[in-house]
Amino acid sequence: MCKVLKVSSSGYYYWCKHPVSIRQLKQAQLLDDIRQVHTQSESRYGSPRIADELRERGVKVSRNRVARLMRKAAIRSIMYKKYRVQTTDSSHSYPVAKNLLNREFMADKPGQKWVSDITYIPTGEGWLYLTTVLDLADRKVIGWALSDGLKAADTSIAAWHMALKNRNIEGKLLFHSDRGVQYACTEFRDQLRGLPVVQSMSRKGNCWDNAVAESFFKTFKSELVNHTDFPTRAAARLATFEYIEGWYNRRRRHSSLNYQTPAQQESYFYTSQMAA
Structure with missing residues (x-):
């Protein structure tokens, strides 16, 4: 059996005495689900969005658990580079409007x-x-x-x-x-x-x-x-x-x-x- 499976006899007997637990199986399945969402997002999603996506698919999981498994498996979002703000040319003689928005970035409904x-x-x-x-x-x-x-x-x-x-x-x-x-x-x-x-x-x-x-x-x-x-x-x-x-x-x-x-x-x- 060991020769067919190409494993050591000691490793085979250890596996027999220590079968994979249900918890380990569930964790492995969750990690597969995390990898799938991460891949589907083209590596753009971090743990908060992956956790929310999984919950919408019916998987009961917390953001902390997703973050922990992602760290352990070295799965990371590509959202890490700093962004340098660039502004358009404001050196002109046209009239300028007042800042009426005043950083009030919420709206009651679309079109406002x-x-x-x-x-x-x-x-x-x-x-x-x-x-x-x-x-x-x-x-x-x-x-x-x-x-x-x-x-x-x-x-x-x-x-x-x-x-x-x-x-x-x-x-x-x-x-x-x-x-x-x-x-x-x-x-x-x-x-x-x-x-x-x-x-x-x-x-x-x-x-x-x-x-x-x-x-x-x-x-x-x-x-x-x-x-x-x-x-x-x-x-x-x-x-x-x-x-x-x-x-x-x-x-x-x-x-x-x-x-x-x-x-x-x-x-x-x-x-x-x-x-x-």
Whole structure:
């Protein structure tokens, strides 16, 4: 038997005398479940999100236990690189709006408060610029645009148009951004004219007035850009589309949403609205 199994006789007899306990079997199964969720998240999830995902699948487990098993098995999230905040050019002569948002990053329902910003993606062909619009109610990216340059038509205006197609304005909308020329210029302000929209801008040099938009970019960079070399702008465009529409909006659990996804939170709002 030992020769067939290619094990030592002492090891075989030890196994016979010390069979694997039910607890060990359950722990091994849990570790397999953890690895599966970790792999499905493309190594983006840490213990809190993995634990919440497992509980939604019917597995009774605490975050502490998941964290303990992950440490023991050397399973870690790729979310570890520091993010350096980058701001758009605010050296212009256009009028600047007051900071009406005032770091009030909560909204009662979708369509009340939107935040927007622009970031940079390096590729083998040069920079690609990503502009996003997020709704503070469910943290969903409701509008976004990718461009080779920083013209307002290709950045802030393009993302704004997508946001309007994807979501209705409820009452009066507060639209917040930094002081970048793409948001302060006449071309962008013309897009808001005639709509129930009030513009708000961060204070000079204070990127944390737009913390939610910056937080999305931190996550985007940490989970995708910092770990990927894009040979072309086309490759970066495809990866960004898959990240925003396939992962972030629909599947990624958000700590500020009690570890629900933006899609789940959006569904909750509209289900509650229909029941009212």
